[in-house]
Amino acid sequence: MMDDSTPSFQAAREFDFVVVGSGLAGLFFAWKSAQRGTVALLTKGNPQESNTRYAQGGIACVMSPDDSLELHIQDTLLAGAGLCKEPVVRTIVEAGPGVVRELVELGVPFTARESGEGDEFDLGREGGHSRRRILHVDDATGEAIEKVLWDRVASHPRVSVFPGWMAVELITLRRLGFDAQDRCIGIYALERATGKMAAFLGQHTVLATGGCGKTYLYTSNPDVATGDGVAMAFRAGVPIANMEFIQFHPTCLYHPAAKNFLISEAVRGEGGILLNAQGQRFMEAVHPLKELAPRDVVARAIEAEIKKSGHPCVYLDIRHKGRAYLTKRFPTIYAKCLSVGLDIAEEPIPVVPAAHYQCGGIVTDWEGRTPLPGLWAIGEVACTGFHGANRLASNSLLEAAVMADRAARAAQKEQASRLAVTLPEWDPRGKTLSDERLIIAQNWREIRQLMWDYVGIVRTVSRLQRARQRLNGIVSEIEEMFESQSLTADLVELRNLAWVACLIVDCALSRRESRGLHYVLDYPEPDATRPPQDTVLWREPLPLRGR
Numbered sequence: 001m002m003d004d005s006t007p008s009f010q011a012a013r014e015f016d017f018v019v020v021g022s023g024l025a026g027l028f029f030a031w032k033s034a035q036r037g038t039v040a041l042l043t044k045g046n047p048q049e050s051n052t053r054y055a056q057g058g059i060a061c062v063m064s065p066d067d068s069l070e071l072h073i074q075d076t077l078l079a080g081a082g083l084c085k086e087p088v089v090r091t092i093v094e095a096g097p098g099v100v101r102e103l104v105e106l107g108v109p110f111t112a113r114e115s116g117e118g119d120e121f122d123l124g125r126e127g128g129h130s131r132r133r134i135l136h137v138d139d140a141t142g143e144a145i146e147k148v149l150w151d152r153v154a155s156h157p158r159v160s161v162f163p164g165w166m167a168v169e170l171i172t173l174r175r176l177g178f179d180a181q182d183r184c185i186g187i188y189a190l191e192r193a194t195g196k197m198a199a200f201l202g203q204h205t206v207l208a209t210g211g212c213g214k215t216y217l218y219t220s221n222p223d224v225a226t227g228d229g230v231a232m233a234f235r236a237g238v239p240i241a242n243m244e245f246i247q248f249h250p251t252c253l254y255h256p257a258a259k260n261f262l263i264s265e266a267v268r269g270e271g272g273i274l275l276n277a278q279g280q281r282f283m284e285a286v287h288p289l290k291e292l293a294p295r296d297v298v299a300r301a302i303e304a305e306i307k308k309s310g311h312p313c314v315y316l317d318i319r320h321k322g323r324a325y326l327t328k329r330f331p332t333i334y335a336k337c338l339s340v341g342l343d344i345a346e347e348p349i350p351v352v353p354a355a356h357y358q359c360g361g362i363v364t365d366w367e368g369r370t371p372l373p374g375l376w377a378i379g380e381v382a383c384t385g386f387h388g389a390n391r392l393a394s395n396s397l398l399e400a401a402v403m404a405d406r407a408a409r410a411a412q413k414e415q416a417s418r419l420a421v422t423l424p425e426w427d428p429r430g431k432t433l434s435d436e437r438l439i440i441a442q443n444w445r446e447i448r449q450l451m452w453d454y455v456g457i458v459r460t461v462s463r464l465q466r467a468r469q470r471l472n473g474i475v476s477e478i479e480e481m482f483e484s485q486s487l488t489a490d491l492v493e494l495r496n497l498a499w500v501a502c503l504i505v506d507c508a509l510s511r512r513e514s515r516g517l518h519y520v521l522d523y524p525e526p527d528a529t530r531p532p533q534d535t536v537l538w539r540e541p542l543p544l545r546g547r
């Protein structure tokens with residue numbers, strides 16, 4: 001059965017800044033840019049739904065007299081396994097204390113030290129950090145940041161917020177058929193509730209769409225993390241780098257009633273130990289830093305224990321800290337576990353690794369500028385060179401805040417002359433197939449399962465090749481649906497998921513070495529014969545639908 005209704009098109013709306021995404025990066029950029037111009041802020045779901053909202057551990061920043069910027073820089077470079085861009089690392093780490101002070105002034109209530117006065121913050125510890133330097137709001141740091149920034153941005157007179165609007169494609173001069181130097185002039189977006197399409201035009205278009213955890217069957221990320229920004233940018237001809245470096249967080253709650261719930265690294269930072277199915281501590285034999293070894297090392301060790309024992313999880317034991325401490329320091333984790341019948345003061349927590357963070361992304365310079373004029377990318381969606389081949393814990397909130405600030409300052413200085421472009425309406429042709437939901441759900445499951453099985457924590461070339469072959473068929477099927485049917489949010493997300501899965505596999509196949517988060521049995525060591533290099537992928541822009 002076919003439904004003949006075709007969604008209508010709304011006339012283009014014009015702003016100085018079109019920002020896509022309402023996590024830390026998008027909100028902070030919007031807040032700063034509203035001082036200088038009009039801002040459209042689009043976000044595809046509930047405005048506070050984002051990876052930011054679920055951040056637990058906190059934001060890494062040098063704030064204590066026994067720490068130094070140089071130590072934070074060196075810890076970041078070491079985790080990045082030779083692929084960090086040192087000037088970018090220096091810039092972001094050095095800007096940390098300034099942006100954290102701004103967040104405090106805006107109202108983020110970072111937890112203070114019990115005995116401290118004034119702004120003496122309680123500093124948490126996480127893997128790979130040589131000092132305590134993680135500012136946190138108990139164990140729900142992201143939720144506090146989201147709330148403070150959303151309240152500020154949504155009430156700003158120069159910001160128009162568009163919740164439930166999903167960016168679908170970037171509008172570029174080349175895609176419109178102009179011969180002039182290419183430039184991004186805005187986006188086409190879909191209103192989920194009505195199926196209407198509209199164009200949002202801006203002097204500056206900013207992708208702050210976060211990561212792509214949903215590409216994998218098991219992830220710490222919420223449903224919005226479908227890699228939309230990376231997929232849109234790649235289709236518009238913007239280079240993408242280092243997508244093979246997907247970070248798997250070692251400890252997500254393993255429980256049938258808990259979806260995507262993280263058990264923060266801070267639990268290990270405060271003394272939590274990992275036990276295998278026999279109740280034995282196993283990290284002592286793996287790495288001198290034991291449970292606080294780099295995340296890739298801990299995740300691989302857990303996966304090896306699970307494979308060896310046939311038991312579906314390992315256990316994180318923090319019972320020795322006692323109930324009073326646990327309810328105070330980890331109130332969210334304590335309450336969540338209790339809600340599924342697990343008392344963490346009495347029982348070890350069953351945990352498994354899960355896809356957590358995308359270290360690669362849209363190539364930008366250190367002000368968030370992409371190679372396509374008019375297009376900026378900030379936060380998890382971007383590849384600045386800060387994280388290299390492995391991100392240090394709690395460095396991503398830091399990067400998102402600093403890069404939003406730097407991009408906002410840079411964009412304000414760049415005024416493009418307004419172009420008289422007659423914008424074509426989004427081609428509305430298409431039908432909705434009655435079994436579209438079924439086909440989408442099937443493809444969605446298949447992509448996530450094959451990414452988990454073939455492109456996970458430990459890889460082989462043959463499994464990667466197999467994944468690519470399977471993805472080829474899926475992508476052709478989805479592109480056919482995209483070209484011939486009226487758009488739904490599910491179809492747009494599925495399409496992006498498939499494109500991003502291909503980018504992860506293609507990057508992984510191009511890297512003939514193991515480095516940081518990319519571990520491939522065929523090449524188990526880093527390539528010592530040449531300096532470490534980024535994996536960069538690029539393609540000719542895909543025409544806009546119907547053009």
Ligand code: FAD
Pocket residue numbers: 020021022023024025026042043044045047048049050051052053054055056057058059060141142165166167168208209210211220221222224228229262356357378379380381393394395396397398400
């Ligand atoms: P996000 O916060 O993910 O925001 C992306 C936004 O874009 C969302 O609003 C989304 O709805 C919107 N969006 C996406 N696609 C579209 C589209 N097509 N159209 C419109 N809107 C769109 N990092 C740390 O540094 N410290 C931590 O303690 C920490 N803990 C974490 C815990 C969890 C469970 C998770 C998942 C991540 C954690 N991270 C942590 C990572 C960190 O939270 C993220 O990297 C960071 O918040 C990313 O911010 P962002 O603004 O770039 O993206």
Ligand code: SIN
Pocket residue numbers: 055056057058263264265266392393394395396
């Ligand atoms: C955590 O709290 O373990 C997450 C920290 C991070 O991803 O940086």
